[in-house]
Amino acid sequence: MRRDAHGISAGLVLLLGGLSSLHAGAQGSSADVRFDALAARFVDEMPAYSPVGATQLGDHRFDSELDQVDDAARAAQSGFYACYRAIDER
Numbered sequence: 001m002r003r004d005a006h007g008i009s010a011g012l013v014l015l016l017g018g019l020s021s022l023h024a025g026a027q028g029s030s031a032d033v034r035f036d037a038l039a040a041r042f043v044d045e046m047p048a049y050s051p052v053g054a055t056q057l058g059d060h061r062f063d064s065e066l067d068q069v070d071d072a073a074r075a076a077q078s079g080f081y082a083c084y085r086a087i088d089e090r
Contacts, residue, residue, distance in 0.1 A: 042084065049077040 028036070047054030051062035067073075 038084075038087070045080065049073075049080055 047057070047059045047062055050067050051065035052067050054060075054062050
């Protein structure tokens, strides 16, 4: 199951990064600007929740750390993803 979480995280990073770069050179709507900011925030913050996955993606900011798998770490990661899931509800 842990491996699937890394795959999902990696897929999200690639998807958000790719979508955000599609219109990087064009004048974007306010929704585009907000999405770009959201994608950039996700790509910047997500690796802290999976240092091993971050290293696999080429983000070496957390190379000296291992993934935390205790209840507190899982709760923190769940809260991180919950703020992005809540976007659909707005």
